[in-house]
Amino acid sequence: MSVDTRPSEAPSGDLPGDLLDVAEGEDLVDALAAHGWGDGLPLVAPTPERVDAMLAGCPDADPDEVVAVLPPRFGEATRRTLAVNAVMTGCRPEHLPVLVAAVRALARPEVNLRGVNATTHNVAPLVVVHGEVARTAGYHGGLGALGPGNRANAATGRALRLVLLHVAGATPGDGDASTQGGPTKYGLCVAENAGASPWPAYPSAVGVDAPSAVTVHCGEAPHNVHDMESDDPARILDKVASAMATTAQNNACISQGEYLVLLCPEHAATCAAAGWSRRDVSSYLFQKARLPAAELKQAFQLRAWAPWMNRLADDDPAPMTEHPDNIRVMVVGGPGKHSSVVPSWGMTRTVTVPLDETGPRSC
Amino acid sequence: MLIHRPDGGVAQAPAELAPSPPVLAGRRIGILDNRKPNADVLLERLADRLVERTGATVVRTETKNAAIACSDQVLGLLAEEVDVILTGTAD
Structure with a gap:
C-alpha cells in the first residue's frame, strides 16, 4: 500500500484526519486509484501548500463551511474539499468561486443530482460561465470552446467531475450506474459568448441579474x-x-x-x-x-x-x-x-x- | 509527501439493510415497483413465487417515477404495513 490512509472520522498518529502520506517516488495516480479516487488521467498532488494557495480564491469565506451535500454519498462539499479537487486538475485560485457556484447549483433540489449521478443514462453536467468572471478568470466561449485548449474550461470542468466522483460518490459501478458512461463525464465547462450574442446575456433571460453567474445543465453530449x-x-x-x-x-x-x-x-x-x-x-x-x-x-x-x-x-x-x-x-x-x-x-x-x-x- | 484527501466527510451514514427474517411464512411482503421498464415483471414473478411457497401476503405499491427517489411518506406507510420490502431496478 503506497498511501497511508487516515480516515477523517478516526484520525491517528500525528497527521490531521484529512491528510494522507504518499510515499516518495510512488505514482500519485496509482496511489489515489487504490482508494477509488481519480478519473484515470494525471493529477496534481493536493499538498497543504497548494490547497491553501487555492483557497486564496475565496479569501473571506470559511474554508470549512459545508456549501453543499452531494448525493448519492451525501458527501459534504466544503470549500477546502473543493479546493483539493481544484488543485488536482490544475485550476487557478480564480477558478475556485466558479467551482463553488457550480456545486451549489448542482445541489439545488430541482437538479435531482441523486438521479443525475446514479442513472444508467450518460448524463453529465455542462457548466456555463457568464459575465465578468468569464473574462477575469479566463473562461473561453469562442472558437472551439466546447473542446480542448483552454485551462479554465478544462480544469474547472474536470474539477467538478472529481467532486462528483470523490465527494458525491458517483463512481462507475457504485454511485454511477451509467451503462456506457460518456466523454462528457470527464468534464464540460464553457463560457457563454455574450460578446458575440445579439441578445442579452443568458442569465437575464432567467431572471438572474448579476455581474457573474454560473449555469449547470445536466444532459447528453452536444x-x-x-x-x-x-x-x-x-x-x-x-x-x-x-x-x-x-x-x-x-x-x-x-x-x-x-x-x-x-x-x-x-x-x-x-x-x-x-x-x-x-x-x-x-x-x-x-x-x-x-x-x-x-x-x-x-x-x-x-x-x-x-x-x-x-x-x-x-x-x-x-x-x-x-x-x-x-x-x-x-x-x-x-x-x-x-x-x-x-x-x-x-x-x-x-x-x-x-x-x-x-x-x-x-x- | 502529505496530501489532502479529496472526498471529505459524509453528512449521513450509509443506510444498512435490515436483517432478513429467518422465515417468510406468514410474513407481509411489500412490492415497491420503481417503475423501471421490466421491474414490474421481475417483482411480480418473484412475489407470486413467494406467495406460492410461503403463504406470505403481498402489498403492492410504486414510486412516482424511476428517476426520483421514493418519498418518505410512501416508505413510512410501507414500513408500517409490511415486514419485508422487495424492490429493484431493471431496464
Whole structure:
C-alpha cells in the first residue's frame, strides 16, 4: 500500500484526519486509484501548500463551511474539499468561486443530482460561465470552446467531475450506474459568448441579474447542427428542431425535459437580423421539434407526459417538451456555422446562480 | 509527501439493510415497483413465487417515477404495513 490512509472520522498518529502520506517516488495516480479516487488521467498532488494557495480564491469565506451535500454519498462539499479537487486538475485560485457556484447549483433540489449521478443514462453536467468572471478568470466561449485548449474550461470542468466522483460518490459501478458512461463525464465547462450574442446575456433571460453567474445543465453530449447556407432563421432552426426530435433520448418520454440550444454566433446573428428574439427562437423550436404522437407512444410504453400531452390524438404532432421555456438558448462558439443541441437527462432542471449570491467575494 | 484527501466527510451514514427474517411464512411482503421498464415483471414473478411457497401476503405499491427517489411518506406507510420490502431496478 503506497498511501497511508487516515480516515477523517478516526484520525491517528500525528497527521490531521484529512491528510494522507504518499510515499516518495510512488505514482500519485496509482496511489489515489487504490482508494477509488481519480478519473484515470494525471493529477496534481493536493499538498497543504497548494490547497491553501487555492483557497486564496475565496479569501473571506470559511474554508470549512459545508456549501453543499452531494448525493448519492451525501458527501459534504466544503470549500477546502473543493479546493483539493481544484488543485488536482490544475485550476487557478480564480477558478475556485466558479467551482463553488457550480456545486451549489448542482445541489439545488430541482437538479435531482441523486438521479443525475446514479442513472444508467450518460448524463453529465455542462457548466456555463457568464459575465465578468468569464473574462477575469479566463473562461473561453469562442472558437472551439466546447473542446480542448483552454485551462479554465478544462480544469474547472474536470474539477467538478472529481467532486462528483470523490465527494458525491458517483463512481462507475457504485454511485454511477451509467451503462456506457460518456466523454462528457470527464468534464464540460464553457463560457457563454455574450460578446458575440445579439441578445442579452443568458442569465437575464432567467431572471438572474448579476455581474457573474454560473449555469449547470445536466444532459447528453452536444449534438451537432450544421447549416452553412441559410439566411433564413427558419431554415437553420428546422435543422435544430430535427436534432431535438428523436426518440433516442430521455426527453422523448418526459415532458418536462429541457434542451440547451447552443447557437453559434453566425446562426444567432441570422436569427436576430430577421428580428427574432431569444424567445422567438424557443417558441419556433417548440412548434417545430415534434414527432407524431403515435410514434412516441409506440416508442415508449412508460411516459411521464403532462396530462394535455397524453390526450393528443395519434396523428397529432407531439412536442418534444411541454413548454417553450424548456428550450434554453444561448450563444457559444466562434466563426463558422455549427451549433449544438444538448438534450437534458429528463428529470432535471437547468439552474443558473449568481456568483455574488454565493457568499463573500463571490465565493 | 502529505496530501489532502479529496472526498471529505459524509453528512449521513450509509443506510444498512435490515436483517432478513429467518422465515417468510406468514410474513407481509411489500412490492415497491420503481417503475423501471421490466421491474414490474421481475417483482411480480418473484412475489407470486413467494406467495406460492410461503403463504406470505403481498402489498403492492410504486414510486412516482424511476428517476426520483421514493418519498418518505410512501416508505413510512410501507414500513408500517409490511415486514419485508422487495424492490429493484431493471431496464
